[in-house]
Amino acid sequence: MMSNLSSLPWKSYLTLCKPNVVAEMLFTAIVGMLLAVSGMPPIGLVIYSTIGIALAASSAAAINHFIDRKADAVMARTEKRPMPTGNLNAKEVLGFAFVLGVTAMLVLVLLVNTLTAVLTFLSLFGYAIIYTVYLKRASPQNIVIGGAFGATPPLLGWCAMTNEVHPYALLLMLIIFVWTPPHFWALAIARREEYAKVKIPMLPVTHGAEFTRLQILLYTVLLLIVTVLPYLTGMSGLIYLGLALPLDIAFIYFAVQMMRLKDNKTAMKTFGYSIVYITVLFAALLIDHYVMLRL
Incomplete structure (x- = not known):
């Protein structure tokens, strides 16, 4: 029964999002939102900002799964991810990442502010492409340099509330x-x-x-x-x-x-x-x- 549950499509798509990592990022983003203002920020703005940042982070995580699929298949820690197991193929993963990324940008541009959308896109691109494709395999300082992209959530949260850096x-x-x-x-x-x-x-x-x-x-x-x-x-x-x-x-x-x-x-x-x-x-x-x- 458990093996059947683990192969359900929704669970595979959820795994692509790296929910534990994204949850930690969202927590620091929300802290940034709350620290940016005196008192409580507008609840609607907090919700839209959280959704936009979450979708962008999940899109970057899905792209990371696609790019690292061959390495993931070899490493014991990652061999049961959706792509190495064959639960999802490249077209499904990239399509999912694209939909999440586009939706994230639309939410942030239309319901939050353009500055947050631009910074979120740069963070998504930096982690998913610059870090995963190049830095991760180019230098032992990959984590140090690439860490700048993963450190942005509280900045994004702050910008979402104030429209400034x-x-x-x-x-x-x-x-x-x-x-x-x-x-x-x-x-x-x-x-x-x-x-x-x-x-x-x-x-x-x-x-x-x-x-x-x-x-x-x-x-x-x-x-x-x-x-x-x-x-x-x-x-x-x-x-x-x-x-x-x-x-x-x-x-x-x-x-x-x-x-x-x-x-x-x-x-x-x-x-x-x-x-x-x-x-x-x-x-x-x-x-x-x-x-x-x-x-």
Whole structure:
């Protein structure tokens, strides 16, 4: 029964959207929307913006599935995706991605604003084409460079509410940009044999796990510095700082443990913590914002 359910077309199309990744992106986008205004933003605008950004992110994810289909078929982590299993073919995947992308742009242009639509399109194109087609296979710094495209959701959310690129929105983007390498490299260490098999030059493949662990540690220290900036710039207050610092210290602790233990289990624990970290950090920004408005 379970195998039949897993092959249902709707579930295959949902898998193309990478719902877990998109959900995290949408959370940071919504935080950007709420931080952009005093009080509550117009609910209709929030809904339209969320739908547009979600559809664009899902379109980019579907294109990623298409481009990576051969590598996905070889890697144990991805071999059960819709294209390697034959549940969906190239025409179906590309058609789905096209419909999602066009709908996203129409929603954003007609119901939000043109600036958000343009920035969302650039993010979609950057992740789906520039990163997946070129950067991912061109340089071990692929995650660092390509991380700029994945860091845009809070900027998009902010722009959706204000129709401007605000320095605070860029600061939110910077936080995700610096968080991305230690987040993904922890996973890449645990899966380095699979990346080597498909000749994708992730940092642990080209420079070794030990060098990558050091980079993760250095990035977590840099992340601590960057995440203090919302407090130093007056964007957030002591509530945020009081929550952010323990989160940063814990992330550094995990990075140090990776240096000490040198095993895949610790790498996966670090990867798991990094997801909790970014979620709680952005929640802290939100809590601080609304508490400060009431004071």
